[in-house]
Amino acid sequence: xxxxxxxxxxxxxxxxxxxxxxxxxxxxxxxxxxxxxxxxxxxxxxxxxxxxxxxxxxxxxxxxxxxxxxxxxxxxxxxxxxxxxxxxxxxxxxxxxxxxxxxxxxxxxxxxxxxxxxxxxxxxxxxxxxxxxxxxxxxxxxxxxxxxxxxxxxxxxxxxxxxxxxxxxxxxxxxxxxxxxxxxxxxxxxxxxxxxxxxxxxxxxxxxxxxxxxxxxxxxxxxxxxxxxxxxxxxxxxxxxxxxxxxxxxxxxxxxxxxxxxxxxxxxxxxxxxxxxxxxxxxxxxxxxxxxxxxxxxxxxxxxxxxxxxxxxxxx
Amino acid sequence: xxxxxxxxxxxxxxxxxxxxxxxxxxxxxxxxxxxxxxxxxxxxxxxxxxxxxxxxxxxxxxxxxxxxxxxxxxxxxxxxxxxxxxxxxxxxxxxxxxxxxxxxxxxxxxxxxxxxxxxxxxxxxxxxxxxxxxxxxxxxxxxxxxxxxxxxxxxxxxxxxxxxxxxxxxxxxxxxxxxxxxxxxxxxxxxxxxxxxxxxxxxxxxxxxxxxxxxxxxxxxxxxxxxxxxxxxxxxxxxxxxxxxxxxxx
Numbered sequence: 001x002x003x004x005x006x007x008x009x010x011x012x013x014x015x016x017x018x019x020x021x022x023x024x025x026x027x028x029x030x031x032x033x034x035x036x037x038x039x040x041x042x043x044x045x046x047x048x049x050x051x052x053x054x055x056x057x058x059x060x061x062x063x064x065x066x067x068x069x070x071x072x073x074x075x076x077x078x079x080x081x082x083x084x085x086x087x088x089x090x091x092x093x094x095x096x097x098x099x100x101x102x103x104x105x106x107x108x109x110x111x112x113x114x115x116x117x118x119x120x121x122x123x124x125x126x127x128x129x130x131x132x133x134x135x136x137x138x139x140x141x142x143x144x145x146x147x148x149x150x151x152x153x154x155x156x157x158x159x160x161x162x163x164x165x166x167x168x169x170x171x172x173x174x175x176x177x178x179x180x181x182x183x184x185x186x187x188x189x190x191x192x193x194x195x196x197x198x199x200x201x202x203x204x205x206x207x208x209x210x211x212x213x214x215x216x217x218x219x220x221x222x223x224x225x226x227x228x229x230x231x232x233x234x235x236x237x238x239x240x241x242x243x244x245x246x247x248x249x250x251x252x253x254x255x256x257x258x259x260x261x262x263x264x265x266x267x268x269x270x271x272x273x274x275x276x277x278x279x280x281x282x283x284x285x286x287x288x289x290x291x292x293x294x295x296x297x298x299x300x301x302x303x304x305x306x307x308x309x310x311x312x313x314x315x316x
Numbered sequence: 317x318x319x320x321x322x323x324x325x326x327x328x329x330x331x332x333x334x335x336x337x338x339x340x341x342x343x344x345x346x347x348x349x350x351x352x353x354x355x356x357x358x359x360x361x362x363x364x365x366x367x368x369x370x371x372x373x374x375x376x377x378x379x380x381x382x383x384x385x386x387x388x389x390x391x392x393x394x395x396x397x398x399x400x401x402x403x404x405x406x407x408x409x410x411x412x413x414x415x416x417x418x419x420x421x422x423x424x425x426x427x428x429x430x431x432x433x434x435x436x437x438x439x440x441x442x443x444x445x446x447x448x449x450x451x452x453x454x455x456x457x458x459x460x461x462x463x464x465x466x467x468x469x470x471x472x473x474x475x476x477x478x479x480x481x482x483x484x485x486x487x488x489x490x491x492x493x494x495x496x497x498x499x500x501x502x503x504x505x506x507x508x509x510x511x512x513x514x515x516x517x518x519x520x521x522x523x524x525x526x527x528x529x530x531x532x533x534x535x536x537x538x539x540x541x542x543x544x545x546x547x548x549x550x551x552x553x554x555x556x557x558x559x560x561x562x563x564x565x566x
Contacts, residue, residue: 014566051412054564076414087406091339100335103328104413144409 004184009059034199080145090130135166329423354442361450377443391503398490417561480549488556
């Protein structure tokens with residue numbers, strides 16, 4: 001089965017800045033592909049090239065097997081997109097907004113009810129979009145992206161600005177999407193937790209380069225496990241663990257000590273626990289676990305000292 | 317892979333553009349600008365001391381329209397129509413759709429031209445209505461002579477055609493820049509120079525003064541202005557469509 005999205009050495013340069021650097025990514029059919037990276041890593045530029053919105057400086061991009069540069073319209077027929085800016089007309093209702101895109105795509109009217117049903121927005125569809133909450137706009141954006149049942153959905157930060165309930169709804173919805181519609185989802189985000197719970201595959205972009213790609217389950221399994229720990233003195237605990245040969249990373253909720261290849265996780269965890277207690281460091285929690293996405297991400301995508309600014313037109 | 321959606325019907329972008337105007341400020345402007353001229357004509361008639369010919373009232377309305385209200389309305393209208401996409405940042409969505417981009421921009425241009433044509437007709441008929449109403453209130457001021465619809469409609473039609481170059485320039489700038497500022501600066505600047513250089517012979521070559529030249533008595537003036545406004549207007553509009561559909565929106 002051909003890949004839903006495939007790029008080969010996809011490159012984009014803005015004057016002197018290399019925004020996307022020879023990215024070769026493969027999004028398998030019916031995958032939920034988490035496209036990760038810091039702000040300014042080149043995610044949106046890559047997505048814009050996939051959608052034919054900007055031209056690559058080099059390389060190629062195929063969507064549904066169609067070369068975007070050679071046949072933009074053919075490639076666009078394969079994809080529906082939810083972009084960061086929704087682009088809805090506030091003076092019109094949700095249904096009217098969908099109907100504009102439906103008309104442009106030459107689809108039957110019944111398509112509107114179908115997609116509204118999928119995103120559970122039928123009862124709000126007659127309200128003006130200017131009265132919608134952000135979560136409702138996101139859902140309406142998803143509905144619009146699904147008009148005509150395109151085989152590929154490109155979603156740029158779909159959980160941006162949503163409240164926790166909205167994020168949970170979106171997560172549930174995205175996870176079910178391939179099974180429900182048969183679509184492949186390319187999901188751009190910088191929320192690692194969301195991607196970890198939603199994606200089947202990931203690609204990590206760092207400073208314009210694709211530094212890691214693969215099936216999430218397999219990536220986690222292939223990497224050595226780690227010990228997650230929470231103590232009352234992270235600085236001393238880090239020094240102690242490093243002195244014992246562990247590679248230590250600070251995470252949002254504590255420390256992570258990487259095991260050496262072949263090392264037994266339970267034995268190493270017990271040994272580190274004993275050492276911490278002997279050093280009079282209080283241990284609140286400790287345990288071995290398989291690699292978290294955050295750990296993988298931090299390892300392959302170290303923070304850059306300066307985040308490159310997005311190029312802006314003269315009168316943005 | 318699922319089946320691809322059907323191709324977009326040829327006129328779909330045009331109907332879509334027309335529907336976007338629903339409840340929009342552009343429509344409010346399209347009604348308000350001609351109405352202001354009519355209100356002005358209404359009170360001018362009521363203030364009169366003696367009956368004046370229809371010809372004078374209609375030339376007054378055409379003068380205000382061509383000289384000032386048309387360039388200012390085109391400035392505001394093109395900015396509002398463009399801002400319908402710039403405001404919610406819908407260009408990315410529109411430009412990612414599987415249809416030729418020039419058709420999106422052409423539909424916008426046709427919509428703007430249709431609105432300006434309707435506004436021109438509205439100035440003609442609202443002015444006629446306002447003068448008629450004022451004369452009904454003060455019958456002694458009933459305009460003399462005959463209201464020659466075909467002649468006045470012809471004049472407003474020529475004003476509209478001569479304005480094509482100005483409309484094309486304003487629309488190009490308004491669609492090109494997301495900010496209102498460049499479009500307003502061009503429009504206000506153009507109108508300003510058109511007003512201060514009213515009597516200049518070179519005015520006939522100035523896009524914002526071409527519509528006013530339809531009121532000129534010398535044949536060469538209105539013929540030149542009409543030819544240039546219409547001809548160059550078509551060329552500039554075509555160039556705008558090519559440029560806008562090819563450029564990248566970052």
